Amino acid sequence: MKASAAILLLLPVCFSAAVAAQAPVRVNGERISAHLMALSEFGKNPQGGVSRVAYSDADRAGRQYVLGLMRDAGLIVHIDTAGNLVGERAGSDSTLRPIVIGSHIDSVPEGGNYDGDVGSLSAIELAQTLNERKLRMRHPLQVIIFENEEGVMLGSTAIGAGVDGARLNSISQSGKTVREGVRFLGGDPDRLAESRRQPGSIEAYFELHIEQGGVLEQEHLKIGVVEGIVGIQDTEVTVQGIANHAGTTPMPQRHDALLSAARFIEMLNKVVTSTSGRQVGTVGWIKAQPGAYNVVPGKVTLGMELRDLDAKKIQDMFGQIRKEADAIGRANDTTFSFDQHALSAPALTDTRLQALISDSAKQLGLSMKLMPSGAGHDAQEMANLGPIGMIFVPSVGGLSHAPKEFSRPGDIENGANVLVEAVLGLDKAAKAK
Amino acid sequence: MKASAAILLLLPVCFSAAVAAQAPVRVNGERISAHLMALSEFGKNPQGGVSRVAYSDADRAGRQYVLGLMRDAGLIVHIDTAGNLVGERAGSDSTLRPIVIGSHIDSVPEGGNYDGDVGSLSAIELAQTLNERKLRMRHPLQVIIFENEEGVMLGSTAIGAGVDGARLNSISQSGKTVREGVRFLGGDPDRLAESRRQPGSIEAYFELHIEQGGVLEQEHLKIGVVEGIVGIQDTEVTVQGIANHAGTTPMPQRHDALLSAARFIEMLNKVVTSTSGRQVGTVGWIKAQPGAYNVVPGKVTLGMELRDLDAKKIQDMFGQIRKEADAIGRANDTTFSFDQHALSAPALTDTRLQALISDSAKQLGLSMKLMPSGAGHDAQEMANLGPIGMIFVPSVGGLSHAPKEFSRPGDIENGANVLVEAVLGLDKAAKAK
Numbered sequence: 001m002k003a004s005a006a007i008l009l010l011l012p013v014c015f016s017a018a019v020a021a022q023a024p025v026r027v028n029g030e031r032i033s034a035h036l037m038a039l040s041e042f043g044k045n046p047q048g049g050v051s052r053v054a055y056s057d058a059d060r061a062g063r064q065y066v067l068g069l070m071r072d073a074g075l076i077v078h079i080d081t082a083g084n085l086v087g088e089r090a091g092s093d094s095t096l097r098p099i100v101i102g103s104h105i106d107s108v109p110e111g112g113n114y115d116g117d118v119g120s121l122s123a124i125e126l127a128q129t130l131n132e133r134k135l136r137m138r139h140p141l142q143v144i145i146f147e148n149e150e151g152v153m154l155g156s157t158a159i160g161a162g163v164d165g166a167r168l169n170s171i172s173q174s175g176k177t178v179r180e181g182v183r184f185l186g187g188d189p190d191r192l193a194e195s196r197r198q199p200g201s202i203e204a205y206f207e208l209h210i211e212q213g214g215v216l217e218q219e220h221l222k223i224g225v226v227e228g229i230v231g232i233q234d235t236e237v238t239v240q241g242i243a244n245h246a247g248t249t250p251m252p253q254r255h256d257a258l259l260s261a262a263r264f265i266e267m268l269n270k271v272v273t274s275t276s277g278r279q280v281g282t283v284g285w286i287k288a289q290p291g292a293y294n295v296v297p298g299k300v301t302l303g304m305e306l307r308d309l310d311a312k313k314i315q316d317m318f319g320q321i322r323k324e325a326d327a328i329g330r331a332n333d334t335t336f337s338f339d340q341h342a343l344s345a346p347a348l349t350d351t352r353l354q355a356l357i358s359d360s361a362k363q364l365g366l367s368m369k370l371m372p373s374g375a376g377h378d379a380q381e382m383a384n385l386g387p388i389g390m391i392f393v394p395s396v397g398g399l400s401h402a403p404k405e406f407s408r409p410g411d412i413e414n415g416a417n418v419l420v421e422a423v424l425g426l427d428k429a430a431k432a433k
Numbered sequence: 434m435k436a437s438a439a440i441l442l443l444l445p446v447c448f449s450a451a452v453a454a455q456a457p458v459r460v461n462g463e464r465i466s467a468h469l470m471a472l473s474e475f476g477k478n479p480q481g482g483v484s485r486v487a488y489s490d491a492d493r494a495g496r497q498y499v500l501g502l503m504r505d506a507g508l509i510v511h512i513d514t515a516g517n518l519v520g521e522r523a524g525s526d527s528t529l530r531p532i533v534i535g536s537h538i539d540s541v542p543e544g545g546n547y548d549g550d551v552g553s554l555s556a557i558e559l560a561q562t563l564n565e566r567k568l569r570m571r572h573p574l575q576v577i578i579f580e581n582e583e584g585v586m587l588g589s590t591a592i593g594a595g596v597d598g599a600r601l602n603s604i605s606q607s608g609k610t611v612r613e614g615v616r617f618l619g620g621d622p623d624r625l626a627e628s629r630r631q632p633g634s635i636e637a638y639f640e641l642h643i644e645q646g647g648v649l650e651q652e653h654l655k656i657g658v659v660e661g662i663v664g665i666q667d668t669e670v671t672v673q674g675i676a677n678h679a680g681t682t683p684m685p686q687r688h689d690a691l692l693s694a695a696r697f698i699e700m701l702n703k704v705v706t707s708t709s710g711r712q713v714g715t716v717g718w719i720k721a722q723p724g725a726y727n728v729v730p731g732k733v734t735l736g737m738e739l740r741d742l743d744a745k746k747i748q749d750m751f752g753q754i755r756k757e758a759d760a761i762g763r764a765n766d767t768t769f770s771f772d773q774h775a776l777s778a779p780a781l782t783d784t785r786l787q788a789l790i791s792d793s794a795k796q797l798g799l800s801m802k803l804m805p806s807g808a809g810h811d812a813q814e815m816a817n818l819g820p821i822g823m824i825f826v827p828s829v830g831g832l833s834h835a836p837k838e839f840s841r842p843g844d845i846e847n848g849a850n851v852l853v854e855a856v857l858g859l860d861k862a863a864k865a866k
Binding site: 211212213214215218230232234243244245246247248249250251253256258259261262263264265266269272273278280281282283284285286287288291292293294295296297303304305307341342373374375376395398399400401402 | 644645646647648651663665667676677678679680681682683684686689691692694695696697698699702705706711713714715716717718719720721724725726727728729730736737738740774775806807808809831832833834835
């Protein structure tokens with residue numbers, strides 16, 4: 001009896017596993033949509049979209065809501081010292097390293113309801129789906145909702161490369177210092193190092209995200225398999241001329257810094273677009289001094305940015321731009337100087353995980369392409385710990401960081417199912433080791 | 434006895450007149466330099482130059498000093514309701530209209546010691562020279578030291594076209610409203626209309642001024658005979674694109690307002706320099722929004738200015754610029770719009786006065802050329818009342834509105850002597866009428 005009772009008790013589990021082997025594991029797309037809608041209430045703007053900047057009241061309240069969803073999904077949740085929400089689900093083999101999935105829920109000021117939210121709620125949905133299907137993975141599963149991605153990528157950096165003091169003292173969009181903000185979310189800025197993890201400590205990190213660009217939509221594709229997160233080089237450029245009276249200074253006698261800056265902007269665009277590839281280059285801000293109708297600008301500062309998956313390509317473009325800037329300066333009696341403001345190295349995704357994601361999309365009958373991520377993501381910090389994989393779904397109109405940011409529910413559901421397939425695929429593949 | 438006494442009393446005057454007919458009337462250049470140096474103490478900046486903005490304490494104190502010089506020069510001085518210093522010297526024929534000379538002594542913030550000061554102190558020197566030589570002109574002579582030229586050309590506008598209420602309420606560089614400032618200088622802003630004069634009420638207005646450009650110096654000339662004061666058209670240009678993520682938006686999908694603005698700046702320069710003439714065109718200020726390294730600018734506003742002696746030429750250039758801007762917009766998926774900010778019509782000098790000035794320079798052996806004034810001057814307001822003439826002397830390095838503004842004492846003395854010759858020449862010519 002005892003033996004048969006034990007068999008009877010085990011039956012439901014075996015039965016579930018048998019069903020799982022036959023019926024594909026699929027997320028509940030409507031539930032993701034409902035959660036997205038509920039989350040959009042936190043920091044909702046009357047004119048549309050959301051302002052849920054890190055460390056604001058809306059951010060904390062939104063995180064509290066998401067913490068509840070994580071618990072509903074059967075995750076054991078704690079807040080780490082960096083303020084990240086970490087939800088854990090045990091695997092069947094405690095010797096294996098965790099497979100980590102996640103994203104963020106903070107927004108830019110006057111942002112939208114998809115950047116970060118889609119990946120966060122889909123990661124929780126994955127856990128909930130496994131829970132409902134009573135499926136146990138071999139690997140432990142961790143769902144992490146990182147904090148302050150949009151500001152200084154604080155939460156993932158604390159787990160990945162570690163945070164320096166300067167970043168803790170910076171003022172966040174909420175008005176609080178990052179240090180105050182971490183504490184506000186339940187972390188402990190004085191014990192941040194305890195959140196940091198060792199390289200090699202994770203089996204893999206997967207993140208689903210909206211594309212934030214218009215490539216997938218334009219090419220009528222459903223899934224972007226991210227090749228890597230581009231490196232970013234920001235440089236402050238100064239053009240020095242001579243300020244003079246705009247009425248009394250004849251055209252040939254001018255040293256017009258803004259005219260040189262205009263030629264620089266056009267030249268940068270030509271350098272970036274003259275070679276094939278998906279590199280981008282932007283002049284995003286500009287300041288002309290003294291800045292009046294009646295004065296020839298004597299000094300211009302501007303911000304240039306180059307991005308590419310290949311760090312060498314960035315350097316080559318920059319070298320060419322500097323060279324051509326010198327020629328522009330000489331031709332117009334002005335001088336150029338360059339001051340590097342920020343640099344982040346490209347973070348490539350793991351080719352094995354790329355293949356897993358591609359195979360998952362194929363299996364689901366979804367069109368896709370390999371593409372770079374032009375934006376930064378928490379995944380680039382997680383790349384310090386182990387292989388990363390990223391899945392993109394289309395952004396309508398390519399819009400992001402704006403109230404009109406939108407991704408279709410069906411596309412989000414597809415992306416979440418690709419995430420499930422990829423995670424379970426990796427979990428199985430690890431079995432075969 | 435009575436008769437002979439009368440003859441004896443008249444003798445010195447006749448003697449003086451006889452000397453005047455023989456010895457040329459020349460200013461005391463050293464005295465002008467000494468007065469320039471003394472005036473430079475009012476609002477002197479430790480790092481050089483002067484900040485004697487209209488309605489500041491330094492401005493009022495400087496005007497008080499100049500008022501003393503005017504009295505020393507034998508002028509009967511009053512402050513009109515606009516706050517201008519008006520010094521009068523009777524002529525021998527009270528039916529004739531006054532010949533007016535003058536300039537201003539207010540400066541831009543961190544300005545120099547020559548713009549306005551040279552013409553003001555030379556006009557006073559003219560009166561003093563006539564006084565010392567006991568010369569009486571046929572026409573009444575008026576020396577006017579206008580107030581607030583650098584700000585809103587208030588003093589001369591009050592005398593010329595009249596001042597509207599908006600200008601009175603504007604905030605001056607001193608922090609005071611113009612209304613408060615006029616009162617501060619001893620005027621009465623509520624009775625401003627009493628300072629206004631009728632068209633045809635003056636015989637002529639002459640102004641000596643530094644060139645504020647580098648043409649005379651570059652061409653090794655001593656005197657500029659001003660053909661007119663250029664018209665100025667200031668236009669705010671808006672370039673509308675679409676702000677988007679600078680990482681995720683591929684180059685061909687951008688609507689980059691700053692790239693279009695850069696092409697506009699280059700195009701404007703080409704339009705202005707592609708035809709012969711002395712027209713100038715400037716983009717003096719620019720603002721890109723939102724203005725961050727990582728956002729493709731969605732909107733740019735910039736200030737363009739066109740100047741020329743010929744109003745039609747300004748309009749033709751503007752028409753061409755608008756047409757080419759539309760093409761730039763279409764080619765780069767952005768749109769241009771134009772909002773005229775300010776317009777002042779060209780003010781031509783009188784050809785008879787130009788000839789008088791040229792003849793005077795020739796007589797003094799000074800090289801010269803006809804040239805436009807690229808900057809605005811009180812003379813353009815006096816053009817509402819009668820014929821105007823302007824004399825330029827070289828600016829070293831073409832610098833103005835800056836601490837390093839400088840004109841050589843010898844050049845200033847030359848200019849003042851040309852002013853004397855021209856005024857006396859006109860005075861004589863009027864005799865012949």
